[in-house]
Amino acid sequence: MKKYSKRSALIALVFIMMISSSGCWNYRDINEVSIAAGMAIDKNPENNKYIQTVEFIHPSGGKEIKMEPSIISIEGSTIFDGIRNMIAKKGKKVYWSHAKVVIISQDIAKEGIAKILDFIMRDAETRADLWLLVSIEKTAGEILRGKEMEHNGTSFHLDDQFKNAKSISKYPTVELYKFIDDLSSEGISPILPAAVMTKTETEEIIPEIYGTAVFKKDKMVGLLDDIESRSMLFVKNEIKGGVIVELNVTDENVDVTLEIFKSKTKLKSVLRDEKLLMKIDVEIDAGIGEIASSEDLIAKEGQEKLIKKTENSIKNQIADVINKVQKEYESDIFGFGSTIHREMPSLWEKIKADWDDMFIELDTEVNVKLNIKGSALTSKPIKIGD
Amino acid sequence: MINSKIVNVKVLSMVKIIRKQKNGETKPLNDSSPIKSFAENIKALKQLLESDESITFRNFETKDSAECVLIFVDGMADRKVINENILEPLMNTSICEISDKSQVPDYLMNKALLSDSVKKTDDIDEIIDSILYGETALLIDGIDDVLLINTKGWKVRSIEEPSAERAVRGPREGFVESIIINISLIRRKIKSPDLKFMFKEIGSITKTKVCLCYIQGLTNEKILNELVKRLDSIDIDGILASGYIEEFISDAPLSPFRTIGYTERPDVVAGKLLEGRIAIIADGEPCVLTVPFIFVEYLQASEDYYDNYIFASINRLLRYLAFFLSTSVTPIYLAFVTYHQEMIPTPLLLSIAASREGLPFPTIVEALAMAVVFEIIREAGVRLPEHIGSAVTIVGILVIGQAAVDARFISAPMVIITALTGISSLLIYNMKGALIFIRIAFIILSGFLGLYGYIFGVIGLFIHLFSIRSFGIPYMLNTGSFSPQDQKDMLIRAPWWYMYYRPKLIGSKKPIRQSNTTKRGKKLI
Numbered sequence: 001m002k003k004y005s006k007r008s009a010l011i012a013l014v015f016i017m018m019i020s021s022s023g024c025w026n027y028r029d030i031n032e033v034s035i036a037a038g039m040a041i042d043k044n045p046e047n048n049k050y051i052q053t054v055e056f057i058h059p060s061g062g063k064e065i066k067m068e069p070s071i072i073s074i075e076g077s078t079i080f081d082g083i084r085n086m087i088a089k090k091g092k093k094v095y096w097s098h099a100k101v102v103i104i105s106q107d108i109a110k111e112g113i114a115k116i117l118d119f120i121m122r123d124a125e126t127r128a129d130l131w132l133l134v135s136i137e138k139t140a141g142e143i144l145r146g147k148e149m150e151h152n153g154t155s156f157h158l159d160d161q162f163k164n165a166k167s168i169s170k171y172p173t174v175e176l177y178k179f180i181d182d183l184s185s186e187g188i189s190p191i192l193p194a195a196v197m198t199k200t201e202t203e204e205i206i207p208e209i210y211g212t213a214v215f216k217k218d219k220m221v222g223l224l225d226d227i228e229s230r231s232m233l234f235v236k237n238e239i240k241g242g243v244i245v246e247l248n249v250t251d252e253n254v255d256v257t258l259e260i261f262k263s264k265t266k267l268k269s270v271l272r273d274e275k276l277l278m279k280i281d282v283e284i285d286a287g288i289g290e291i292a293s294s295e296d297l298i299a300k301e302g303q304e305k306l307i308k309k310t311e312n313s314i315k316n317q318i319a320d321v322i323n324k325v326q327k328e329y330e331s332d333i334f335g336f337g338s339t340i341h342r343e344m345p346s347l348w349e350k351i352k353a354d355w356d357d358m359f360i361e362l363d364t365e366v367n368v369k370l371n372i373k374g375s376a377l378t379s380k381p382i383k384i385g386d
Numbered sequence: 387m388i389n390s391k392i393v394n395v396k397v398l399s400m401v402k403i404i405r406k407q408k409n410g411e412t413k414p415l416n417d418s419s420p421i422k423s424f425a426e427n428i429k430a431l432k433q434l435l436e437s438d439e440s441i442t443f444r445n446f447e448t449k450d451s452a453e454c455v456l457i458f459v460d461g462m463a464d465r466k467v468i469n470e471n472i473l474e475p476l477m478n479t480s481i482c483e484i485s486d487k488s489q490v491p492d493y494l495m496n497k498a499l500l501s502d503s504v505k506k507t508d509d510i511d512e513i514i515d516s517i518l519y520g521e522t523a524l525l526i527d528g529i530d531d532v533l534l535i536n537t538k539g540w541k542v543r544s545i546e547e548p549s550a551e552r553a554v555r556g557p558r559e560g561f562v563e564s565i566i567i568n569i570s571l572i573r574r575k576i577k578s579p580d581l582k583f584m585f586k587e588i589g590s591i592t593k594t595k596v597c598l599c600y601i602q603g604l605t606n607e608k609i610l611n612e613l614v615k616r617l618d619s620i621d622i623d624g625i626l627a628s629g630y631i632e633e634f635i636s637d638a639p640l641s642p643f644r645t646i647g648y649t650e651r652p653d654v655v656a657g658k659l660l661e662g663r664i665a666i667i668a669d670g671e672p673c674v675l676t677v678p679f680i681f682v683e684y685l686q687a688s689e690d691y692y693d694n695y696i697f698a699s700i701n702r703l704l705r706y707l708a709f710f711l712s713t714s715v716t717p718i719y720l721a722f723v724t725y726h727q728e729m730i731p732t733p734l735l736l737s738i739a740a741s742r743e744g745l746p747f748p749t750i751v752e753a754l755a756m757a758v759v760f761e762i763i764r765e766a767g768v769r770l771p772e773h774i775g776s777a778v779t780i781v782g783i784l785v786i787g788q789a790a791v792d793a794r795f796i797s798a799p800m801v802i803i804t805a806l807t808g809i810s811s812l813l814i815y816n817m818k819g820a821l822i823f824i825r826i827a828f829i830i831l832s833g834f835l836g837l838y839g840y841i842f843g844v845i846g847l848f849i850h851l852f853s854i855r856s857f858g859i860p861y862m863l864n865t866g867s868f869s870p871q872d873q874k875d876m877l878i879r880a881p882w883w884y885m886y887y888r889p890k891l892i893g894s895k896k897p898i899r900q901s902n903t904t905k906r907g908k909k910l911i
Contacts, residue, residue: 059740
């Protein structure tokens with residue numbers, strides 16, 4: 001009996017110690033934190049401090065739940081400093097695990113963004129799958145401050161824009177970890193989507209994602225527009241959907257829109273005449289989404305014309321964007337270097353020091369193959385009678 | 387106690403009344419005392435059964451005026467049997483012409499008494515016990531022995547469907563309070579000479595009849611012997627229900643989990659007997675115990691075996707899910723909301739946060755309070771007279787459900803979660819005691835340590851479940867087995883033509899359940 005009570009006393013002791021020494025250390029009820037949805041980072045040119053604009057979501061109400069976004073800006077010498085300064089204004093501690101986006105201003109992006117990403121990557125609460133984007137407006141804060149229509153908060157609006165990007169494929173989607181991965185790898189430079197503000201008919205200003213910000217190392221060097229972005233995504237094999245518009249296929253005003261079902265790009269580095277050549281083979285499966293003409297492009301003859309023309313224009317677009325990046329931005333955002341690294345490791349060891357210069361001069365060969373598939377082949381265009 | 391009885395008995399003189407001593411020896415009590423008269427014997431019996439007015443002494447004479455008396459308990463004995471089968475023939479019989487008086491009882495047993503069971507005895511304890519159990523004692527002037535005639539006949543509840551174990555498909559009969567009827571219900575299902583019944587008497591005052599029931603050749607004798615040993619060691623004044631026995635013979639008396647099963651359905655008992663288990667029937671209670679009992683039996687319902695096996699398997703899986711839900715939903719919710727907000731999807735987080743905005747109590751207090759309130763409503767509902775049942779429902783739904791949320795005392799998600807927990811626990815109502823205990827323990831662990839604590843709780847629960855045994859059979863028998871044969875009656879209920887074997891260990895004495903013909907028949911399908 002004595003042994004028994006000793007044992008139970010021991011168990012009780014273990015429990016008490018377990019609970020009192022480790023229990024509750026991180027206890028906080030869900031309503032005791034401010035849920036941050038997104039952050040925009042600017043730099044104050046006057047005192048060189050960071051201005052952080054944070055969007056919070058305030059859920060409230062019993063039966064009818066209301067989500068009210070609120071935006072607070074704060075200054076800090078570093079990112080973490082600014083975030084802690086937030087308590088002085090906000091009261092509650094900021095909770096970062098549900099933050100969706102981090103918007104970086106153009107100024108900071110041009111200066112280099114590695115140092116501000118450290119906190120976001122290091123902190124335990126922030127997620128590595130945050131969307132990163134660059135504001136090409138004057139400040140990043142105004143993107144967050146912009147009105148949006150669908151959601152309770154701009155951050156969620158931006159989150160949706162990225163989540164559904166695969167059906168448009170005109171801007172890249174970059175999570176934090178992907179950016180840092182590209183930044184730290186050899187033979188590839190990172191990119192980020194860019195955001196602008198546009199007016200709607202009701203004179204509201206809403207954020208819009210438009211094009212790509214090109215980085216060299218961690219500094220932004222330039223922009224690509226939407227078609228250039230798509231061509232760039234073709235090269236990077238990141239196209240999962242979207243549409244291709246082919247104007248004036250056979251004649252004036254014969255416009256066809258193709259919907260991409262599947263796209264596969266193979267990069268292959270080859271040595272031809274002692275010279276490096278990057279072969280880019282794009283194979284696209286697409287369906288006819290819209291024929292804005294009564295001309296028959298379904299029949300074999302018309303279809304061949306359509307395929308040929310589209311293949312050609314995609315090929316040109318891709319060649320153009322490669323050329324632009326090579327000549328203007330001099331940054332290997334396509335990952336040609338890492339392809340060579342993967343396929344010819346011994347050669348890469350020799351050329352890696354000079355890769356930046358070699359990239360500019362790198363020859364490329366683009367081949368595009370378009371397959372038209374899908375049930376739209378059976379439905380004839382609308383005929384206009386007399 | 388014994389002494390006072392002996393004094394009483396001494397007054398009696400049934401010529402040579404024998405008393406059983408405690409050490410088991412028998413010895414004639416009043417060998418030396420002179421033969422007392424018939425009147426004195428009756429007087430003595432009256433004295434022994436003094437101040438019990440339910441006992442009737444009926445004096446009468448046989449055809450040739452031999453004095454007799456019938457002693458029986460009003461209400462326990464069947465008056466019709468006494469009148470027609472005892473009084474009438476005796477009053478028309480002459481016994482005086484029999485010269486050898488010791489032949490009289492045999493003569494009556496053979497020629498006069500219209501009863502299936504008549505016993506001759508001179509043991510005073512047996513006489514008293516029999517009278518109190520509904521038999522009728524016949525004393526005749528000048529005869530040494532007392533005749534005990536079976537006239538048992540009291541009112542019993544009719545056989546009806548047990549309300550706690552209803553089945554849509556399957557037999558609708560349930561056990562009643564009479565052990566004899568209960569035995570007959572089992573016997574009717576298993577018409578085999580191997581079906582054995584072993585009677586015991588437990589309770590020094592109540593003298594409750596307890597019957598062990600098993601199928602010889604299927605039951606493991608070691609388990610049977612162990613059970614008999616444990617039953618024999620029970621020393622208590624009274625047993626009113628099988629629950630008393632259950633606690634005395636349980637392997638894990640401190641555990642919230644039962645290691646002995648109970649059921650009110652004869653078909654379930656028959657099914658368990660066929661698997662090599664042993665049933666314990668106690669007189670006076672419709673719940674029959676079965677041993678050994680393992681964990682999965684909580685999750686098996688009788689209907690599983692009567693209905694389509696696909697449907698039955700779905701139901702079985704639902705019961706496993708219900709076990710998880712009713713123990714774990716509240717603790718996991720609590721851990722997520724108070725420690726691991728990052729694990730909740732954003733829209734859900736926002737709506738939980740909205741409903742919790744401005745609430746007075748921390749989530750753990752809310753969780754504990756709601757768990758207790760649910761148990762209060764449940765307990766009230768169980769023991770309530772039927773016509774106030776609706777009041778509890780109204781209070782439960784309106785006050786706890788709506789008003790508390792509207793008044794912003796309790797958050798709406800917590801009400802939903804408590805309701806889900808409650809409904810789930812009703813799916814496995816058998817396990818209610820263990821479920822409440824586990825749920826409260828998990829809530830406290832989660833509230834103090836988050837998911838970490840919950841995982842601790844789960845590990846502790848598993849260690850406990852895997853460590854206990856029921857009559858030597860591991861409680862979680864076959865749970866960890868990957869052999870399909872072992873899993874046929876666990877997570878799913880396999881088709882009958884596929885269950886060739888009896889459960890491992892329990893029915894291992896004769897493991898084959900079906901012949902090869904059935905197997906061949908299966909192949910034809």
